[in-house]
Amino acid sequence: MPLGTLYLIPAPLGDVPLEYFLPAEAKRIVSTLQHFVVEHPKTARLYLKQLEIATPLQQLQMSELNEHTPANAVPDLLKPLMAGHHVGLLSEAGCPAIADPGALLVRHAHAKGIRVKPLVGPSSILLALMASGANGQRFSFQGYLPADPANRARALKELEKRSAQQDEAIAFIETPYRNNQLLEAIQSQCRSSTLLCVASNLNTDDETIISLPIGSWPKPNPNLHKIPTVFVLYAKP
Incomplete structure (x- = not known):
């Protein structure tokens, strides 16, 4: 059979x-x-x-x-x-x-x-990478970062270093109710020159994509609480 x-x-x-x-x-x-x-x-x-x-x-x-x-x-x-x-x-x-x-x-x-x-359909990870302006020739998806603040800060610094050394765009996600904390951690732990893309509610009428060097990000931060979001870091060499 x-x-x-x-x-x-x-x-x-x-x-x-x-x-x-x-x-x-x-x-x-x-x-x-x-x-x-x-x-x-x-x-x-x-x-x-x-x-x-x-x-x-x-x-x-x-x-x-x-x-x-x-x-x-x-x-x-x-x-x-x-x-x-x-x-x-x-x-x-x-x-x-x-x-x-x-x-x-x-x-x-x-x-x-x-x-x-x-079958063909939407991938939030690829859509975020497409819209980020980061390196589309070399990228990785890291899934969820550690929830513990100290471990998360360490992971962010390591990923930023890896991105710069390998000219690599790095995408990751977070449990939606911790999105705001992750955004603040990225901004406090990473260099102001590092590109940060935050892509939320992709493929919907409420889609929002911001992709700027961290030092140029608008204030106050957007409220990402419980909103499906993909983060992309790109630290150019």
Whole structure:
């Protein structure tokens, strides 16, 4: 029996029309699926309803994969694929498996010889890098920085040094309710000449992008509390 395909389905970064971020062909593929692996079923069903799934929502086979899923439970999520069914992997926002627990499922799928097909959609990390003016030839994503203030300050200095030495743009994120503290830490720990891009609410009507040397940043700071935000540092050599 042929194996199914694991489709990686992008989700909106905000409340925007589907045609703004999801190509028609990706929508068509998703509309045919009956099996999904999702972070949270409730929000996944709301999104899938917009996609006009052919199968009634209550009949969809939906498994959870989130930060609470034990690693040893992930292989079982491949069972529909091994039985020949196509499966959609759906993140809460943006691209699956990027800053997302879905990466582990993708890894297991490759190990079993299952075809993995990423669909086109929005990535907040790439959108922030595109809009930053930082080095698009050499960049990295560092995920979350330490929450402890002392460790966070140390990490920021190390990343700024690395950026300058390697001519590298460095992107990272924070839990949204700590965004304001991270912004203040960057401004206090990094050089005034270092470029800082803060990209918030990307792909929405409330999108805000500021990319300036730290010493030129406007005061007071924007309020980023509980707003999805990507930070980009670029310390030119």
